[in-house]
Amino acid sequence: MTIHTETIVDNGVNTEALIGARGAFTEMPEAAAFTFRSTCDWVSGTESSNAINGYFGLGQEHEREETFTIASDHPAVFAARDTAPTPPEIVLSALASCLTGGVAAVAQHRGIQLRKVQAIVEGDIDVRGILGMDPDIRNGFNSVRVRFEIDADATEEDIRALVAQSQKRSAVFDLLTNPTNVHVDLA
Incomplete structure (x- = not known):
């Protein structure tokens, strides 16, 4: 008698949802068209701040609960402040x-x-x-x-x-x- 044990793998990814999305996009390919956005504001010198929130997908606009920010700058060797x-x-x-x-x-x-x-x-x-x-x-x-x-x-x-x-x-x-x-x- 062979006993088969199934190993549970948890890498934190919901692959069932991803596979389900593939099926849904097969039925409605227009829903797969996404537009992501970033808005960049100059701070000073070469420093800027990017805000990322809303995007279009699944046929409608979406807004996240939180706006994410990404700062950027240049290093001091380029006479910048090197803040990011x-x-x-x-x-x-x-x-x-x-x-x-x-x-x-x-x-x-x-x-x-x-x-x-x-x-x-x-x-x-x-x-x-x-x-x-x-x-x-x-x-x-x-x-x-x-x-x-x-x-x-x-x-x-x-x-x-x-x-x-x-x-x-x-x-x-x-x-x-x-x-x-x-x-x-x-x-």
């Missing part, structure tokens, strides 16, 4: 957060218990481009590296598959690796 991370550092943290959340969701769906997930992200940028010193040097990152340290009840092959699936479905990875139409205008 730089905008490029915020992009790196967005990539790390998106990939890490994806790892948790995929692990939950695949029945893999996580104990630790850490993403270490580095981006190389030549500031001569930003400073207008050389038109052939781009303003943004020319290279970004992400390294994961993951402790889980899984083989190395399974963990690599988690990371690969997270990368495949990451909105921020997509933003950084594919062209995106960005329009800048005055109100």
Whole structure:
């Protein structure tokens, strides 16, 4: 007689709801169109503060219970006050957060218990481009590296598959690796 015990995995992700959303979006694809927003106010010098709250999704406007803020600035070596991370550092943290959340969701769906997930992200940028010193040097990152340290009840092959699936479905990875139409205008 074989006794089968089911291991309960809890990585804090409601995969049943996510799978249910996929079914609902199959029936009503227009509900899957979301518009997220951030409002940025200049504070002083190179310092600014971003407020994030309302968004459009599921065919209607939504407002969160709390407005989230993200401050940004530049480091003292650029004659700034260094009160917050730089905008490029915020992009790196967005990539790390998106990939890490994806790892948790995929692990939950695949029945893999996580104990630790850490993403270490580095981006190389030549500031001569930003400073207008050389038109052939781009303003943004020319290279970004992400390294994961993951402790889980899984083989190395399974963990690599988690990371690969997270990368495949990451909105921020997509933003950084594919062209995106960005329009800048005055109100």
